[in-house]
Amino acid sequence: MADQDEMKVILCICDNEKAFTSWKDLIDARCGIDISNRCIYELSFAEVNGTVLSLLSKNCKSRRFLPCGGGSKVLLEKKVERSLNTLEVLCVNQCEGGNEDKLIMEENFYKGGKVWWWNFYFSEQPGSTPFIKPDKFDFIMNAVIPDLCSLRKACVLLNLMHIPGCGGTTLAMHTLWALRNRFRCAVLRDSNADFAEVADQVVKLLMYDHDEHLPYVPVLLMIDDFDDKEKVFDLQQLIEKECAKKDIQSKSAQVILLNCMRTESAEQPQLLAVLVLLNVYCKDIG
Structure with missing residues (x-):
């Protein structure tokens, strides 16, 4: 002894x-x-294993990790990630160990190119200029997201309304990047995908290596380029049905849909100028 x-x-x-x-x-x-x-004793062996592996720098370069209970991490198996083919999963250690050219990435972005996860990653490195927070970023992080998480509903919806070219998609991606340690974050690859399959994969992401412990780490799913609001509601209802099928309790939100909606309204000269509470389960920011 x-x-x-x-x-x-x-x-x-x-x-x-x-x-x-x-x-x-x-x-x-x-x-x-x-x-x-x-x-x-409050973590599963999968959570302990993933957390220990994530502490080794060589594993951060070759393996990908998801957040789990109590600040732990679990290893995202490659075959599992391949099965989630409707989703682009954002991992805790996204971009670590990569060799992308920082100058090229920054130049492309500031010339009007699409933002990439690499832009956020590089902005957090020592000696780099921090990424400029879009308007309402802190409000979404500190007020809207916690409010949505407290709702007793399996799937909740946040509509992010913005004028094209004003940075709405960048704001949504920045939100996912900042929350990747607290949520299982993903982006819907194709707005025309089979929603039943999407709902199934979202719930699989929610439950992956976490089904023995409650509460789950919620999923934050970014949706872009939906041309019809009804499609978002359809997806929301399918996710709720899938959660009910898996007997997932809804004492708090399990899935948050962050829906980027473009608007051409001339009455909205600035991005995210007004917050409108539609109802307890759906919020529009515009």
């Missing part, structure tokens, strides 16, 4: 609280040592 000094370098991992309590009581009775501060 380990002595006090040896216990300082031992980390005990149990797969449930009952096992932890049994070992804790036994070691306390036999050795007078409290292992509470040296024991992990």
